[in-house]
Amino acid sequence: ENVRAHAHEYFSTFLPTAPLDSQKKPRILVICGPSGVGKGSLIHKLMKEYPGVFGFSVSHTTRAPRPGEKDGQDYHFVPRAEMEKLIEENGFVEKAEVHGNFYGTSIRAVEDVQGQGKIPILDIDVQGVRQVRRSDVEALYIFVAPPSQDELTKRLTGRGTESAEVIAKRVANSTAEIEASSEPGLFDHVIVNDRLDTAFAELVALLHQDLKLAAKQDQEQEK
Ligand code: ADP
Ligand code: 5GP
Numbered sequence: 417e418n419v420r421a422h423a424h425e426y427f428s429t430f431l432p433t434a435p436l437d438s439q440k441k442p443r444i445l446v447i448c449g450p451s452g453v454g455k456g457s458l459i460h461k462l463m464k465e466y467p468g469v470f471g472f473s474v475s476h477t478t479r480a481p482r483p484g485e486k487d488g489q490d491y492h493f494v495p496r497a498e499m500e501k502l503i504e505e506n507g508f509v510e511k512a513e514v515h516g517n518f519y520g521t522s523i524r525a526v527e528d529v530q531g532q533g534k535i536p537i538l539d540i541d542v543q544g545v546r547q548v549r550r551s552d553v554e555a556l557y558i559f560v561a562p563p564s565q566d567e568l569t570k571r572l573t574g575r576g577t578e579s580a581e582v583i584a585k586r587v588a589n590s591t592a593e594i595e596a597s598s599e600p601g602l603f604d605h606v607i608v609n610d611r612l613d614t615a616f617a618e619l620v621a622l623l624h625q626d627l628k629l630a631a632k633q634d635q636e637q638e639k
Pocket of ligand 1: 458
């Protein structure tokens with residue numbers, strides 16, 4: 417608890433000064449980082465510890481589901497032809513080819529979460545971040561970095577969801593992703609996920625305005 421309080425106080429000094437209350441919709445949370453760094457773990461913890469505040473924006477992907485992944489919950493798993501059709505109809509906020517598969521955020525995925533009055537969480541790659549940056553949406557952009565590439569390999573191997581070949585490809589791609597994290601104007605903050613609890617405390621501290629606003633809106637609705 418002390419670490420969390422300290423992180424909260426320390427990081428709040430870096431927050432933008434524009435009051436979020438002036439925005440009609442809550443800003444989007446964009447989480448980016450190499451495969452296996454712990455984005456999913458952080459997102460899962462955030463949604464568990466702040467129920468009703470955040471909603472995961474369910475992306476479309478052409479990759480095959482992993483054991484345990486649910487269609488419509490983790491991703492909308494679609495064949496390439498359906499993905500191309502949707503893209504042609506201009507139904508995507510952003511889309512990209514990542515590690516050999518297509519991924520994209522549909523406008524509907526974000527609007528569904530916003531319609532529930534929740535903060536949309538986008539778990540997207542660097543190419544997607546660049547596209548969202550070019551749009552006019554209000555968002556907080558966070559890059560999650562690994563303590564080392566060896567640790568990244570260990571985590572991906574430990575997760576046991578990808579073949580050795582796919583793991584090697586994902587770790588190789590992480591070099592460019594980590595390089596992009598220091599590109600001027602791309603990310604608002606970089607969190608190194610060494611210990612999960614510490615990284616989570618940093619994330620919560622960065623979101624303190626958003627959480628305050630969500631709590632205020634909750635109180636107003638109860639009145
Ligand atoms: P991503 O969503 O970024 O691909 P995951 O959240 O699936 O990554 O995490 C990859 C693996 O690493 C999982 O097995 C997870 O339990 C583990 N993991 C996540 N964060 C940490 C951490 N800080 N220390 C050790 N292992 C971690
Ligand atoms: P995974 O296959 O491990 O679920 O995801 C692989 C990579 O694709 C991760 O970097 C993840 O952030 C990214 N990704 C997932 N969904 C999207 C999306 O909708 N758009 C983009 N651009 N990247 C995505």
